Amino acid sequence: MGRPKYFTPNEVSIHNTIDDIWVSFLGKVFNLTPLCEKYKGDVLLKPILLSAGKDISNWFNPKNKDIRTHVDPLTGCIIPYCPNGRFIHIPPPYPSSDWANDFGRPWWKDDSYVVGILSKKTRFIKIINTLTSQDQVIEVCSEENMSEILERYLKYNLHAGSYTWKYDGRNLDMNKSLEENNIPDEDEDFYKLSMNDDTFLQAIHLYFNDDLTEQ
Incomplete structure (x- = not known):
């Protein structure tokens, strides 16, 4: 099994249409x-469509990971x-002859719908980029x-793999996270000090090696 794919809440939020x-x-x-394609036109899709792109953890019991219940x-x-x-896949509150329960696993227990992990x-x-002076x-x-972060950065620089990634003059281990590379998360400190974190973001410098990505 490979590493799971991580997503930011912002990445989830852009997937917010029926298609x-x-x-x-x-x-x-x-x-x-x-699921929406399969049940297109069903009135029971409405709560899901209204929650498109959002976190719906409040629908579930975190202990048994099933739908919350009440009396x-x-x-x-x-x-x-x-x-x-x-x-x-939620049954009607009262006995009903038109309730079809032959759908198998309910969608919230079906891992075939899972595409990744939401970042904590x-x-x-x-x-x-020290070659172009662009940031x-x-x-x-x-x-x-860092390798996964490199993948995110490719849309800004297709040849990012041809650079050495450094922080504070140190080569970064591309198999380790920012924290593991001693690049601390200072968001909380900025918040406590009422500082603009955008101004003091940690900077990773890319140094061009050789364009090995050129085809």
Whole structure:
């Protein structure tokens, strides 16, 4: 098994249409586009569509990772708690002859929809290309190693793999995270001191080696 793919909340949020819908909950990121295609036109899709691109962890019990429940005040029975309305794979609150329960695993327990892990903490870093004197601020996941951060940076520089990545004059270990490379996350310190963290972002410098990416 390879490393999981990490996503920022901002990356999840752009997938917010019926043709491209992601949600996150309990630390995982789900691509529910196939589910929406399968149940297109079903009124039970509405709560999911309204939550497109958002975190819906409040729908779930973090202990058993299942839908939260509550006691129905009319029947005294324990039923799923759906504050935004009943949704796909949730049974009706009362016996119903038209309820089809032959769908297999409910979507929130189906790992085939999982595309990655939601970052517990994101960071902004500044990357400076010493060859061109251009700099770029990007948001990364704190769990990512430098090689994965390099992948994020490729859209700004397709030849980023042809550079040596350094911080404070030190070569970075591309298999380690920012923290493991002794690049601390100072967001909390900036907040306590009421400092503009954008002005004091840690800068990673790229030094050109040889354009090995040239085809």
